[in-house]
Each structure stands twice: as structure tokens, then as C-alpha cells.
Amino acid sequence: MIKVSVLGYGTVGSGVVEILRENHDIIQKRVGEELQLKYVLDLRDFPGDPVEQVLVHDFQIIADDPEVQIVVETMGGLHPAYEFVKTCLERGKSVCTSNKALVAAYGPELLELAKSRNANFLFEASVGGGIPIIRPLKTSLAPDEIQEISGILNGTTNYILTKMTEEGLDFDTVLKDAQEKGYAEKDPTADVEGYDACRKIAILTSLAYGKQLDFEDIYTEGITKITKRDIAYGKKLGGKIKIFGSSRKIGDKVSAMVAPALIDAQHPLYSVDGVFNAILVKGNMVGDVMFYGQGAGKLATASAVVSDVMDCSKHVNVNINTLWDAEKLDLVPMEDARSKFFVRVSGAPEENREKVTAAFGSVQPVDGGYGDEYAFVTEEITEGAYEKAAREVGNVINKIRVQM
Ligand code: HSE
Numbered sequence: 001m002i003k004v005s006v007l008g009y010g011t012v013g014s015g016v017v018e019i020l021r022e023n024h025d026i027i028q029k030r031v032g033e034e035l036q037l038k039y040v041l042d043l044r045d046f047p048g049d050p051v052e053q054v055l056v057h058d059f060q061i062i063a064d065d066p067e068v069q070i071v072v073e074t075m076g077g078l079h080p081a082y083e084f085v086k087t088c089l090e091r092g093k094s095v096c097t098s099n100k101a102l103v104a105a106y107g108p109e110l111l112e113l114a115k116s117r118n119a120n121f122l123f124e125a126s127v128g129g130g131i132p133i134i135r136p137l138k139t140s141l142a143p144d145e146i147q148e149i150s151g152i153l154n155g156t157t158n159y160i161l162t163k164m165t166e167e168g169l170d171f172d173t174v175l176k177d178a179q180e181k182g183y184a185e186k187d188p189t190a191d192v193e194g195y196d197a198c199r200k201i202a203i204l205t206s207l208a209y210g211k212q213l214d215f216e217d218i219y220t221e222g223i224t225k226i227t228k229r230d231i232a233y234g235k236k237l238g239g240k241i242k243i244f245g246s247s248r249k250i251g252d253k254v255s256a257m258v259a260p261a262l263i264d265a266q267h268p269l270y271s272v273d274g275v276f277n278a279i280l281v282k283g284n285m286v287g288d289v290m291f292y293g294q295g296a297g298k299l300a301t302a303s304a305v306v307s308d309v310m311d312c313s314k315h316v317n318v319n320i321n322t323l324w325d326a327e328k329l330d331l332v333p334m335e336d337a338r339s340k341f342f343v344r345v346s347g348a349p350e351e352n353r354e355k356v357t358a359a360f361g362s363v364q365p366v367d368g369g370y371g372d373e374y375a376f377v378t379e380e381i382t383e384g385a386y387e388k389a390a391r392e393v394g395n396v397i398n399k400i401r402v403q404m
Contacts, residue, residue: 100199104202107206134203157197
């Protein structure tokens with residue numbers, strides 16, 4: 001029998017407990033051994049919930065119990081999650097976490113610690129909720145050199161952009177609706193500013209290349225500046241605006257960013273709408289592979305955590321090697337990244353055409369039917385060239401990268 005404990009009985013933690021109970025038999029058959037929930041740690045009490053039988057308020061009880069071999073960390077936040085996870089690993093307990101902030105900040109250190117104790121530190125649920133992506137990157141795609149990762153990595157922003165596109169609504173109206181439906185947090189900053197997606201692409205890219213990509217080094221642009229007009233122009237161009245976390249191998253370096261992009265129906269992620277997430281991975285041998293599913297939610301995310309618990313159960317005292325060194329990944333400077341840009345400038349088209357061509361070179365005008373602005377798509381240029389031309393023009397309302 002393998003004894004498991006859960007730190008944090010919130011949405012995901014209670015989902016883990018539910019899956020361990022509901023799917024007890026199938027899990028036991030697949031692992032070849034019974035998994036028993038020994039403790040659940042939470043500061044709160046849950047009167048009437050069966051979890052009361054295993055509920056503890058003191059982390060030391062779990063840390064000091066040699067019978068506990070696997071610990072699930074679903075507390076979220078960096079502290080004390082980091083200290084608790086570190087203590088568990090130091091004592092040879094394997095840890096499975098859904099905490100992307102923890103993984104993005106301390107991934108290499110915790111992996112190294114797990115390795116030194118013949119234990120495991122697994123984090124399938126930290127990216128893409130219930131979508132299997134971490135294990136496939138580590139195993140199924142291991143023979144390949146990863147050329148590109150492109151992901152719709154945040155359900156909240158995908159929901160907002162989908163609704164703005166389908167119903168012609170503005171950002172603030174849809175955000176409010178998303179908050180009412182529980183799809184967006186009361187403080188939506190981490191989602192709408194792209195910080196959540198940034199940590200996720202940092203984790204995926206670090207795993208793909210085996211070196212640390214600090215999320216602070218990734219250029220990150222959210223969706224708060226996307227307006228009804230941007231969406232309408234996108235439709236005119238036969239496309240949709242999505243927000244991607246992406247990274248691409250360029251020579252010996254990697255370019256990474258989080259930003260909205262205009263894509264057309266040819267793009268494999270075009271039809272990923274609503275709260276769904278999807279990740280497109282390009283391997284140099286396997287070609288394009290897509291992963292699609294629920295990027296959040298109690299049972300979807302908990303299912304990914306339990307898959308890690310089962311993996312740990314099959315690797316007791318055996319470290320599953322994960323290549324992710326603390327050495328920093330070599331990033332392409334943002335100003336050298338290349339893209340086409342959709343750009344809107346204020347003022348009537350006839351006032352802008354000449355100076356836009358002088359600054360950007362040849363562009364494709366887009367007629368949105370508005371007399372008070374001029375919109376166009378550039379050729380593929382560098383970010384640096386875009387910034388320089390935008391400064392020269394001086395009256396840019398918005399720009400969106402184009403992948404079509
Ligand atoms: N807030 C995240 C999302 C949840 O909207 O996708 C999972 O990280």
C-alpha cells in the first residue's frame with residue numbers, strides 16, 4: 001500500500017481526493033498497488049465532509065510521517081508551498097503539484113533535490129490543466145528536437161476573446177460576464193495581462209530545451225488593449241484574434257513571447273474557442289502534434305495531478321529523469337523576433353498613407369470603413385523595426401502580430 005497526503009483542500013486538492021476515492025479500483029489496478037489517502041492538510045475545518053477523518057492542520061505531521069511516500073501540493077502560491085515541497089523532497093517523499101508559480105520559479109532546484117533523494121517532482125497539472133503535455137514532452141516527444149511550441153494556455157482570455165469575436169462585445173463587458181460566470185477571477189490581472197500564460201510557456205520551453213527560461217525574461221502582452229474594432233478588422237481579414245504563449249528555436253537560441261495574434265482558419269489552433277486550451281508542438285521528426293482539452297477546472301486539473309501520483313507510485317525510489325538545468329536558456333533578443341504586424345493609426349487614411357509607407361515600407365491597407373483611422377498589415381519585419389517605424393509614424397492606436 002502506498003500512502004499519499006494532500007496539502008491544500010481547495011478546488012484542485014478536493015478534486016484529487018474525489019478522484020482517489022471515485023476511481024479507487026481502476027487506479028489500484030493500473031498502479032498494481034493500493035493508494036491510500038493518509039492526511040489532508042488545510043488550515044480550515046470542513047464539518048460534515050468525510051475529509052475530516054484525515055484532516056490535519058499541522059504540516060509537520062505529514063513531513064514527519066515516514067509512511068507518507070507521495071505528497072500532493074495543491075495549495076498554490078509560492079510560500080509556504082516552496083518550503084513544504086522542499087521539506088518533503090529532502091525527506092525522500094515524491095511531490096506532485098499543480099502550482100505553476102512554484103514550478104516556473106523553482107523547477108530546476110526541486111527537480112535536482114528530488115533526483116538526489118531518488119524521489120520525484122512531477123507537475124503535469126501546472127500547464128494546461130487536464131491536458132497531458134508535460135509527460136508527452138518528456139517522453140513521447142523525447143526523440144525530437146522541438147522547433148516550436150504555440151499554446152492557447154489560458155482559458156479566461158480565450159473565453160473573453162471568443163465572446164468578443166462571436167458577439168461583437170467590448171473587453172470590459174465580456175470580462176464582467178466572465179467574472180459573473182466564475183471563469184475570471186475577481187482580480188483578473190494574472191490572466192488578462194498574460195502573466196499566467198507566461199509562466200506556462202516558461203515551463204514548457206524550459207522542459208523542451210532542458211534549460212531555465214525565466215518567466216521575467218519573456219515579453220508578455222495581454223488582451224486588455226484589444227477592442228471591438230480590432231476584432232472587426234480581424235474578421236475582415238478572414239481571421240480571429242487569439243492570445244498565444246509561444247516559443248521557437250532559432251539557430252542555437254530560442255525566441256519566446258506571450259502576445260495576441262491574428263490567425264486565419266489554416267492555423268491549427270483557429271477553432272480552439274471558449275475556455276478550452278490547446279498546445280501545438282512542432283518536432284523536427286514527428287512534425288505537428290496537438291494537445292487539446294480543459295485547461296482548468298476541478299476534476300480536469302485533479303486528473304492530471306493523480307496521473308502524477310500514479311507515476312510516482314510506479315517509480316518508488318526511482319527518479320524519473322527530467323532534463324531541466326538551472327543554466328539559463330539563450331534567448332533571441334525581443335527586438336530581433338520577426339512578425340507581420342496589423343497596425344491601426346489615428347487620423348483619416350489620406351493623412352496617413354504617405355508617412356506610413358515612408359516608415360514601414362510596403363504595407364497592405366485594410367479598409368475597416370472608419371473615417372477616423374488607417375489600418376494596414378506590414379511585411380514580415382523585426383520587432384525592432386516595428387518599434388522604430390511606429391515611433392516615426394507617432395499615432396499608433398494598436399498593433400497585433402499576424403500569423404497568416
Ligand atoms: N486562470 C487560469 C486560466 C487557470 O484561465 O486558464 C489555470 O491556470
